[in-house]
Amino acid sequence: MELKRVVVTGLGALTPIGNTLDEYWESLVSGKSGAAPITYYDTEKFKTKFACELKNFDASDYFDRKEARKLDKFAQYAIVASDEAIKDSGLDLDNENKLRIGVIWGAGIGGLETFQNEVLNYAKGDGTPRFNPFFIPKMIADIAPGNISIRHGFMGPNYTTVSACASSANAMIDALNYIRLGYSDIIVTGGSEAAVTEAGMGGFNAMHALSTRNESPETASRPFDANRDGFVLGEGAGALILEELEHAKARGASIYAELIGGGLSSDAYHMTAPHPDGIGVIAVMKNCLQNAGLKPEDVDTINTHGTSTPLGDVAELKAISEVFGDHAKNININSTKSMTGHLLGAAGAIEAIASILPIKHGIIPPTINHETVDENIDPSLNLTLNKPQKREVNVAMSNTFGFGGHNACVVFKKYQE
Structure with a gap:
């Protein structure tokens, strides 16, 4: 069976450094940090008092009051980003077979704020189970793609992938395969999260996973820096329209890039820590290259998982050196989490969006906040430190790893006939 080719025809972004695709890209290239003191609740008793919140996001700009009350923030973010991606794609939905359009979405947690608030309200009462009738539908992780499908009438495959921080990369790989195999013409894919809550921040603090650089939040996310002390929690959503190539060509769609492969693996090592030798990461990148039909020397840039944790950053870079050998020094490696935090x-x-746009624009966003060299990191690697770098990009890889040892890798290529 000959596999269908899959292209990216629309993008949408709602991030801590930009509420639209264009704002997001401009902030990435300019090296803008999205970290700032938390505004959602009183942080006095919390170890970490900052995060990468969305800026100037008002649900009433997108939903009427009644609709907004039925949606957790993570679902609101999903709808906003997917609406932008659909509009960006130029799709005329009135002329599409909606049975062949699906939504495959990623969320690591789902409606955490809804869950937190409902349980707290119950605990304050007399034990009578008075819960909001929308408690469960607002909370469950699969409700985001459900709402996107209902909004537009998409009747193809519809579900959420949950693999912690690898969730939306998993969603993209599933979407790729549905289209490759001919089951769908179009999949709306991506992911959303809204975990900047007391429960989210308190839980990650208890694990010692978050940076506590409260005196300088904007510099706290510092992947590959010797003085990194944990990740910075972020929120928001990203959406991609994946489309079968011939379908896209038939409607005259603009094409950002081709999604040519995806890889999956497991560390099978520890609930939260990466394998120190990066064995699972080595496997996932090799799997991805094989799936895409690429050689290591074909890759121009890698957007790393790069969370700014002491163990994770070193393990990932060791794995890159192992997989790419001498070519590793020719690759632009970066971590855009230095700006967005960890969503x-x-x-x-x-x-993925931050990997696709360099193919279009010929510029690699920087890894910001790097001040001190880490002696455990190979100095020959180009980590795109502090300033963007111009270069032609034909092939871009993106790594995403999650608690539980979940590893996912996707690779995009400049579209050619």
Whole structure:
């Protein structure tokens, strides 16, 4: 069976450094940090008092009051980003067979704020189970793609992938395969997360996973820097329209890039820590290259998982050196989490977008906040430190890893007939 080719025809972004695709890209290239003191609740008793919140996001700009009350933030973000991607794609939905359009979405947690608030309200009461009738539908992780499908009448495959921080990369790989195999013409894919809550921040603090650089939030996410001390939690959504090539050509769609492969693996090592030798990461990148029919020397840039954790950054770079050998020094390696923070289940989606746009624009966003060289990191690697770098990009890879040892990798290529 000959596999169908799959292209990216629309993008949407709602991030801590930009509420639209264009704003997001401009902020990435300019090296803008999205980290700032938390505004959602009183942080006095919390170890970490900052995060990468969305800026100037008002649900009433997108939903009426009644609709907004039925949606957790993570679902609101999903709808906003997917609406932008659909519009960007130029799709005329009135002329499409909606039975062949699906939504495959990623979320690591789902409606955490809804869950937190409902349980707290119950605990304050007299034990009578008074819960909001929308509690469950707002909370469950699969409700985001459900709402996107209902909004537009898409009747193809519809579900959420949950693999912690690899969730939206998993969603993209599933979407790729549905279209490759001929089951769908179009899949709306991506991911969303809204975990900047007391429960989210408190839970990650208890694991010692978050940076506590409270005196300088904007510099706290510092992948590959010797003085990194944990990741910075972010929120938002990214959306991609994946489309079968001939279908896209028939309607005269603009094409950003071709999604040519995806890889999956497991560390099978620890609930939260990466394997120190990066064995699972080595496997996932090799799987991805094989799936895409690429050689290591074909890759121009890698958007790393690069969370700014002491163990994770070193393990990933060791794995890159192992997989790519001498060619590793010719690759532009970066971590856009230095600007956006870590969007958990949405990370793969917004970082896929940050990998696709360099193919279009010929510029690699920087890894910001790097000040001190880490002696455990190979100095020959080009980590795209502090300033963007211009180069032609034909092939871009994006890595995403999650608690539980979940590894996912996708690779995009400049579209050619």
